[in-house]
Amino acid sequence: MSIAETLVGKTGQERCAIKGAALAARATLGKVDGGGMKVEIVSTGATKFGLEVMVRAWDAKGNPLGFGPKGVIETERIRIHNPPIMVYAGDGKDGEPTYREDLKAALLEDVFHTISICAKPGSKPVAGSIGNTVSTFYPGANGVNDPVDGYCGQTENGVTFSTLTGGVGDYAKDTDLAAKLYLTGHTTTDRFNYLYRLLMGFDTSGIGSDTISAAVLSLVPNNIYDATGDDPGLVIVSSAPASSTALANGDYDSVGSTSFASVAIASLSVGSYHDFTLNASGRANVNKSGYSYFGALLDWDFDDSFGGTWASGATWGYKIRESAYSGTTSDPKLVVTHASGGATVSLGVLECQAAINSLTPAPGAVTASLGALECQAELLDPTVMPGGVTATLDVLQAEAALLTPVLSPGPVTVPLDALEAVAELLDVTTVGGGGTVLLGVLEAEAAIHDLTPAPGGVSVGLGVLEIIARLMSPTFPGTATGPIAVPMVNLRELIAATAAFQTWVGAADATEAEGSIHIGGVASPVRPFLLVSASAFEARRFASGARDFFLHEGAVRVMFEADVATEDQAGHQAAEEAFLTALDGIMSDVLDLAGSDGYMSLTSFDLTEDPGRSDEDDGEDIYQLATEARWGQG
Amino acid sequence: MTATIHTPVRTLLADTPEFRTFVGASDQSEALARIMVAGVDEGLYTRPFAVIVTSAAHAAGRFASGSRDYHDQSGLVLVMIEDDIDVEDLEDAYIAFGNAVGGILTGMESLAGTAGYPHIRSIVGQRMPQRSDEDEGDDYYQAVLAIEWGF
Numbered sequence: 138m139s140i141a142e143t144l145v146g147k148t149g150q151e152r153c154a155i156k157g158a159a160l161a162a163r164a165t166l167g168k169v170d171g172g173g174m175k176v177e178i179v180s181t182g183a184t185k186f187g188l189e190v191m192v193r194a195w196d197a198k199g200n201p202l203g204f205g206p207k208g209v210i211e212t213e214r215i216r217i218h219n220p221p222i223m224v225y226a227g228d229g230k231d232g233e234p235t236y237r238e239d240l241k242a243a244l245l246e247d248v249f250h251t252i253s254i255c256a257k258p259g260s261k262p263v264a265g266s267i268g269n270t271v272s273t274f275y276p277g278a279n280g281v282n283d284p285v286d287g288y289c290g291q292t293e294n295g296v297t298f299s300t301l302t303g304g305v306g307d308y309a310k311d312t313d314l315a316a317k318l319y320l321t322g323h324t325t326t327d328r329f330n331y332l333y334r335l336l337m338g339f340d341t342s343g344i345g346s347d348t349i350s351a352a353v354l355s356l357v358p359n360n361i362y363d364a365t366g367d368d369p370g371l372v373i374v375s376s377a378p379a380s381s382t383a384l385a386n387g388d389y390d391s392v393g394s395t396s397f398a399s400v401a402i403a404s405l406s407v408g409s410y411h412d413f414t415l416n417a418s419g420r421a422n423v424n425k426s427g428y429s430y431f432g433a434l435l436d437w438d439f440d441d442s443f444g445g446t447w448a449s450g451a452t453w454g455y456k457i458r459e460s461a462y463s464g465t466t467s468d469p470k471l472v473v474t475h476a477s478g479g480a481t482v483s484l485g486v487l488e489c490q491a492a493i494n495s496l497t498p499a500p501g502a503v504t505a506s507l508g509a510l511e512c513q514a515e516l517l518d519p520t521v522m523p524g525g526v527t528a529t530l531d532v533l534q535a536e537a538a539l540l541t542p543v544l545s546p547g548p549v550t551v552p553l554d555a556l557e558a559v560a561e562l563l564d565v566t567t568v569g570g571g572g573t574v575l576l577g578v579l580e581a582e583a584a585i586h587d588l589t590p591a592p593g594g595v596s597v598g599l600g601v602l603e604i605i606a607r608l609m610s611p612t613f614p615g616t617a618t619g620p621i622a623v624p625m626v627n628l629r630e631l632i633a634a635t636a637a638f639q640t641w642v643g644a645a646d647a648t649e650a651e652g653s654i655h656i657g658g659v660a661s662p663v664r665p666f667l668l669v670s671a672s673a674f675e676a677r678r679f680a681s682g683a684r685d686f687f688l689h690e691g692a693v694r695v696m697f698e699a700d701v702a703t704e705d706q707a708g709h710q711a712a713e714e715a716f717l718t719a720l721d722g723i724m725s726d727v728l729d730l731a732g733s734d735g736y737m738s739l740t741s742f743d744l745t746e747d748p749g750r751s752d753e754d755d756g757e758d759i760y761q762l763a764t765e766a767r768w769g770q771g
Numbered sequence: 772m773t774a775t776i777h778t779p780v781r782t783l784l785a786d787t788p789e790f791r792t793f794v795g796a797s798d799q800s801e802a803l804a805r806i807m808v809a810g811v812d813e814g815l816y817t818r819p820f821a822v823i824v825t826s827a828a829h830a831a832g833r834f835a836s837g838s839r840d841y842h843d844q845s846g847l848v849l850v851m852i853e854d855d856i857d858v859e860d861l862e863d864a865y866i867a868f869g870n871a872v873g874g875i876l877t878g879m880e881s882l883a884g885t886a887g888y889p890h891i892r893s894i895v896g897q898r899m900p901q902r903s904d905e906d907e908g909d910d911y912y913q914a915v916l917a918i919e920w921g922f
Contacts (some may be wrong), residue, residue, distance in 0.1 A: 215858065469779070616870075617869065617870060618873065619870050620873045620877060621873035621876075621914075622866045627865070655862055656862045656866060657861050657863055657866065657869075657902070658902065659861060661863060671896070672899055672900070672901065673896055674876075674895065675895045675896065676876060676877075676895075678884075755834040
């Protein structure tokens with residue numbers, strides 16, 4: 138018996154629980170590719186509302202995708218309320234789409250879409266960190282049309298546009314497969330017949346007292362009507378139907394007048410989700426203890442002004458798939474990121490320092506030799522670090538020593554003020570410029586890790602403290618210091634900034650290009666890429682009279698690797714020419730840019746090995762070549 | 772001199788603040804416990820640590836000019852540095868180890884030649900930071916610095 142068959146006759150909540158249990162039992166843990174990313178299903182668990190899934194994710198180049206407001210979270214918790222179990226199985230003979238029950242595929246489809254909404258590309262998640270709760274909601278979680286979704290209309294015959302927008306509604310339907318969300322023209326110039334609005338509800342009561350940090354509403358167009366090319370956009374607003382289980386004519390004018398999100402018609406396509414990221418007003422419209430109702434209007438309707446070119450009998454707008462549409466993978470979907478707690482206190486810099494220093498009496502604690510502001514600046518401004526590492530170390534050692542006792546296994550209790558202070562110290566984006574301190578990491582971390590602020594302190598898990606300690610550590614990985622690591626990072630920045638390299642790796646800009654240059658090693662590289670490592674260093678004493686110091690010079694090895702293009706695989710000459718032509722361009726660009734403002738200077742950039750093609754029997758056809766970039770004062 | 776140069780180099784390394792940070796030592800004695808001398812100290816080393824190897828390379832050239840008449844000595848000492856790696860992120864691990872090695876050698880530069888410490892002519896990366904062979908069953912980073920002492 139299929140799962141769908143077991144749902145017959147069950148209540149909405151029973152259906153959610155049955156589907157959640159079935160999905161949890163059949164889900165395959167491990168990594169899987171799809172949607173331009175790689176996702177690891179770390180664990181699954183059935184809940185009364187459906188399913189909870191712990192996930193990690195990487196982009197197409199193998200770079201980890203972070204979650205949470207700052208993208209520092211490695212593993213995210215996704216709760217799927219009323220989870221889907223059906224997937225699209227092609228169109229039938231009648232041209233209508235058909236669906237089949239496939240629990241694994243439906244789960245992955247939902248998870249990939251949710252991650253595409255909430256992950257932070259280009260972020261740097263901290264290993265071991267566990268994140269927020271991301272909940273997904275669909276209409277009809279508690280039974281057919283509970284909460285309801287459908288559409289209401291004002292149906293006239295040759296009236297002005299404002300008559301339609303100002304009407305109280307005379308039509309409602311909540312059983313169609315796709316909701317009407319459009320305007321139709323009459324045969325008389327500048328007169329119209331029908332105007333429809335979409336309304337939908339979600340049972341978001343499971344959020345409870347959590348703080349919402351993000352919300353995204355996703356809709357799938359089933360039809361798009363724009364015969365006159367006037368681009369009617371779509372606006373998301375609130376709605377307030379009188380009943381949670383059926384729409385009435387009068388719900389037509391229950392839609393709100395505040396825009397939560399909007400989109401132009403050109404960015405929508407039939408059969409694909411479009412994601413509307415809700416603004417603060419939209420997030421505030423999420424009811425954490427009951428049903429949340431949203432509406433969708435044409436932007437002309439929202440503005441109460443017809444913005445198109447009138448045409449007799451024309452239709453402008455959309456049909457949007459409803460929960461009654463076959464399967465669940467194109468239903469209206471609300472994705473909410475939320476977490477408990479959340480600190481709101483903003484402390485001053487000196488208060489931060491004081492709080493940290495009174496965190497705990499550390500054995501052998503080091504006395505910080507720098508002032509609080511100086512410490513603050515050097516801790517938080519990465520650009521200061523290369524030049525001021527020595528001066529900063531004492532302070533960092535002090536901080537690390539102070540934090541060390543809290544790294545004992547198991548949860549510990551620390552004062553809330555101290556953690557807030559640490560969070561403020563770690564907010565790297567706001568301090569360097571003018572000393573303004575805002576809450577950052579901890580506010581998110583506290584919420585993410587379900588901290589419960591309480592008088593006298595909060596109980597936190599080891600993971601949070603490890604994150605904080607790691608970020609505070611003087612050897613915090615990722616920030617290069619000293620004459621071995623800094624040249625490698627600077628060379629990566631230099632190469633990534635060149636147009637030839639960006640073209641070679643298909644990157645839109647230097648930041649994206651840096652993702653194809655790996656330092657020291659990479660677990661699963663995506664070609665083409667560069668592997669950078671330190672290959673030589675020399676410090677030679679320069680002593681002459683009062684001058685006595687060391688001159689530094691060194692070299693960085695850069696290994697290029699790329700697939701041989703399919704069209705070049707038949708012959709060696711074409712393959713090698715293509716590879717070397719690209720490299721010539723990159724090396725030339727690098728030498729041109731080196732030494733200019735903001736980029737490291739090179740004394741040479743040479744090949745150290747001839748290009749080599751892989752053994753065809755390896756099953757991979759790639760080219761490799763090693764170069765060496767030399768730098769220094771010697 | 773070649774036979775005993777390891778002692779002042781070991782002291783220099785132990786008093787370098789960056790090395791103490793690297794091995795988690797709070798004073799010289801704790802740092803010295805993390806510095807072994809090849810052929811002298813035996814036993815199983817626990818990372819992070821440094822090993823000093825005294826090279827056979829040694830020169831003693833007579834410096835004679837008027838009343839000045841002595842042998843000007845110089846030589847080479849190798850310092851091998853090892854630490855376990857963070858396998859969660861290879862790049863972070865490599866940069867972290869590069870930071871440590873870079874910090875140690877610049878810290879040694881600052882102390883070298885000052886009172887109580889040997890004079891250093893150069894420090895060369897004899898073996899730049901690299902990861903151990905995964906098949907060894909032990910996962911760590913290693914670098915070797917060649918330190919030329921003398922005048």
